[in-house]
Amino acid sequence: MLIHDDLQQRWWQLEARLVERFGKKPDMEAILFLIGIQEFGQIREKFTKEQKQDLMHVAVCKLLTQSGYYELEKMDEEGWPHFRQLKAMPEMSMTDQENFLKDHILLYFESHDF
Numbered sequence: 001m002l003i004h005d006d007l008q009q010r011w012w013q014l015e016a017r018l019v020e021r022f023g024k025k026p027d028m029e030a031i032l033f034l035i036g037i038q039e040f041g042q043i044r045e046k047f048t049k050e051q052k053q054d055l056m057h058v059a060v061c062k063l064l065t066q067s068g069y070y071e072l073e074k075m076d077e078e079g080w081p082h083f084r085q086l087k088a089m090p091e092m093s094m095t096d097q098e099n100f101l102k103d104h105i106l107l108y109f110e111s112h113d114f
Contacts, residue, residue, distance in 0.1 A: 033059070035058075040081070061083035
């Protein structure tokens with residue numbers, strides 16, 4: 001329970017910093033979108049629905065490179081990163097999946113000095 005409480009506390013601190021930065025509390029999809037934009041490296045006024053989904057996919061892959069599940073394979077001619085899966089994800093409950101992702105998001109922001 002202590003580990004979960006620590007994760008939750010760190011998550012709330014991240015949310016508070018994001019509210020401070022952007023003026024509203026982002027949900028998980030918005031956080032993944034932000035990470036995806038950071039990794040894509042191109043800010044555009046508008047992204048299509050498909051591009052937004054691609055950005056969230058890029059974010060998840062990037063996050064999971066931290067644990068060796070993916071690696072960056074290449075950048076395509078438009079600047080989109082492409083990842084290769086190195087190992088299968090473990091079976092987890094939905095709650096465990098969410099906490100696993102939250103932990104990786106926290107690691108990402110810590111490694112980027114946010």
